[in-house]
Amino acid sequence: xxxxxxxxxxxxxxxxxxxxxxxxxxxxxxxxxxxxxxxxxxxxxxxxxxxxxxxxxxxxxxxxxxxxxxxxxxxxxxxxxxxxxxxxxxxxxxxxxxxxxxxxxxxxxxxxxxxxxxxxxxxxxxxxxxxxxxxxxxxxxxxxxxxxxxxxxxxxxxxxxxxxxxxxxxxxxxxxxxxxxxxxxxxxxxxxxxxxxxxxxxxxxxxxxxxxxxxxxxxxxxxxxxxxxxx
Amino acid sequence: xxxxxxxxxxxxxxxxxxxxxxxxxxxxxxxxxxxxxxxxxxxxxxxxxxxxxxxxxxxxxxxxxxxxxxxxxxxxxxxxxxxxxxxxxxxxxxxxxxxxxxxxxxxxxxxxxxxxxxxxxxxxxxxxxxxxxxxxxxxxxxxxxxxxxxxxxxxxxxxxxxxxxxxxxxxxxxxxxxxxxxxxxxxxxxxxxxxxxxxxxxxxxxxxxxxxxxxxxxxxxxxxxxxxxxx
DNA sequence: ATTATGATTTAGTGTATCCTAAACTATATA
DNA sequence: TATATAGTTTAGGATACACTAAATCATAAT
Numbered sequence: 001x002x003x004x005x006x007x008x009x010x011x012x013x014x015x016x017x018x019x020x021x022x023x024x025x026x027x028x029x030x031x032x033x034x035x036x037x038x039x040x041x042x043x044x045x046x047x048x049x050x051x052x053x054x055x056x057x058x059x060x061x062x063x064x065x066x067x068x069x070x071x072x073x074x075x076x077x078x079x080x081x082x083x084x085x086x087x088x089x090x091x092x093x094x095x096x097x098x099x100x101x102x103x104x105x106x107x108x109x110x111x112x113x114x115x116x117x118x119x120x121x122x123x124x125x126x127x128x129x130x131x132x133x134x135x136x137x138x139x140x141x142x143x144x145x146x147x148x149x150x151x152x153x154x155x156x157x158x159x160x161x162x163x164x165x166x167x168x169x170x171x172x173x174x175x176x177x178x179x180x181x182x183x184x185x186x187x188x189x190x191x192x193x194x195x196x197x198x199x200x201x202x203x204x205x206x207x208x209x210x211x212x213x214x215x216x217x218x219x220x221x222x223x224x225x226x227x228x229x230x231x
Numbered sequence: 232x233x234x235x236x237x238x239x240x241x242x243x244x245x246x247x248x249x250x251x252x253x254x255x256x257x258x259x260x261x262x263x264x265x266x267x268x269x270x271x272x273x274x275x276x277x278x279x280x281x282x283x284x285x286x287x288x289x290x291x292x293x294x295x296x297x298x299x300x301x302x303x304x305x306x307x308x309x310x311x312x313x314x315x316x317x318x319x320x321x322x323x324x325x326x327x328x329x330x331x332x333x334x335x336x337x338x339x340x341x342x343x344x345x346x347x348x349x350x351x352x353x354x355x356x357x358x359x360x361x362x363x364x365x366x367x368x369x370x371x372x373x374x375x376x377x378x379x380x381x382x383x384x385x386x387x388x389x390x391x392x393x394x395x396x397x398x399x400x401x402x403x404x405x406x407x408x409x410x411x412x413x414x415x416x417x418x419x420x421x422x423x424x425x426x427x428x429x430x431x432x433x434x435x436x437x438x439x440x441x442x443x444x445x446x447x448x449x450x451x452x453x454x455x456x457x458x459x460x461x462x
Numbered sequence: 463a464t465t466a467t468g469a470t471t472t473a474g475t476g477t478a479t480c481c482t483a484a485a486c487t488a489t490a491t492a
Numbered sequence: 493t494a495t496a497t498a499g500t501t502t503a504g505g506a507t508a509c510a511c512t513a514a515a516t517c518a519t520a521a522t
Binding site for chain 3: 012013014042043045046049050053064065
Binding site for chain 3: 263
């Protein structure tokens with residue numbers, strides 16, 4: 001199966017690789033063979049081979065033993081895929097009543113098959129949303145993406161009040177758990193305390209006055225923005 | 232890319248082959264290597280190879296130099312794909328304002344990526360339609376399909392009044408032309424005359440009293456049901 | 463009954479993607 | 493500085509699909 005993203009013929013996994021590389025770079029992590037392999041659950045040698053192909057096609061620049069950087073072209077493709085994915089997720093939840101934990105896998109498959117027209121129509125039907133249900137920003141058609149200034153919950157100092165902005169997790173089981181706590185993007189809460197060594201985080205959910213303790217991994221995936229205290 | 236249709240792992244083209252074979256069988260034509268190759272625009276040797284694979288997987292029975300028959304399993308998969316395709320086409324037109332001539336290609340790609348849940352949700356949103364915009368029956372989830380008794384327009388005797396039921400064509404250009412004549416499924420008209428040797432068919436569109444002459448190939452793709460004259 | 467023709471299969475390639483095992487490189491530590 | 497370890501690449505193989513060219517089979521026509 002191949003799709004046409006602006007006149008270059010890309011296989012399915014090509015697109016997945018570029019997306020994964022983009023995400024790594026966006027998180028400030030170097031996109032090295034091993035980290036890509038981990039992200040895609042693929043062996044390192046397979047990644048090595050694909051990197052060669054991506055590099056031959058001018059989608060990444062590769063420094064052997066160092067890692068890759070997306071070229072402008074590669075970044076364009078990655079952002080297009082991100083847009084597709086996030087529009088699809090939003091559409092599936094809003095219009096077809098998919099549950100929070102089911103959308104990711106569905107979108108993951110559809111994003112390779114959907115035409116630009118379909119994505120455009122879905123976006124239109126949704127009112128061109130700027131964020132998906134997880135709180136992630138949706139790139140525009142021209143490849144612009146908002147980068148909200150957020151901190152991982154693990155980095156929020158105790159005593160601060162924050163708004164949950166992004167739930168950066170896509171594991172169905174964990175998503176169900178997060179949802180069961182009422183932790184959707186937009187929810188406000190107080191950070192009560194941290195365990196030492198960035199262990200579990202204790203929070204007060206402001207609305208229903210409920211106390212929760214979140215494990216470190218989970219807290220790490222929650223991106224928040226601080227609420228300034230007014231005098 | 233692979234999809235799980237009831238525990239068998241199927242590649243994209245596998246599904247396309249089964250669909251094509253089903254359609255040939257449904258039209259009463261033998262599913263031979265060459266006819267499959269023609270339907271899928273693929274070389275005959277490639278089809279030969281795929282037939283071997285399909286046969287190994289128990290999806291078709293193959294008699295060398297004769298052709299193939301779908302097994303029950305093969306038919307199940309083919310009908311599932313047909314359902315996916317037709318639900319998708321209907322959804323794209325109804326809910327996302329796709330034009331008649333654009334839906335086919337889009338559905339053709341999406342049908343391999345869509346989950347059963349997605350198809351189910353789309354069907355629900357549409358009110359579980361029994362026919363798609365072309366007038367083709369949509370198989371149920373359990374694989375039942377209606378087979379309306381229709382005749383190709385080329386086989387309708389002159390002088391009869393008919394309802395257009397199925398537009399069995401998917402070429403965008405021809406679909407646009409058909410649409411421009413107002414020939415959607417459900418339209419009633421009188422068959423005025425036939426050219427000899429099953430040449431062009433002359434019809435009166437009943438509603439707007441307009442006369443049209445349809446080429447043979449086009450008339451062949453229009454399936455009609457006769458309206459009995461009441462006394 | 464033989465042969466010409468057309469349909470089908472086999473043989474041999476090519477590409478994209480995956481894998482494991484082995485070799486190599488870079489780095490951190492003793 | 494030497495070496496262990498972690499990270500990366502190479503080598504060699506598998507699978508699913510496509511192709512062309514050549515061989516084989518079936519049948520219809522002489």
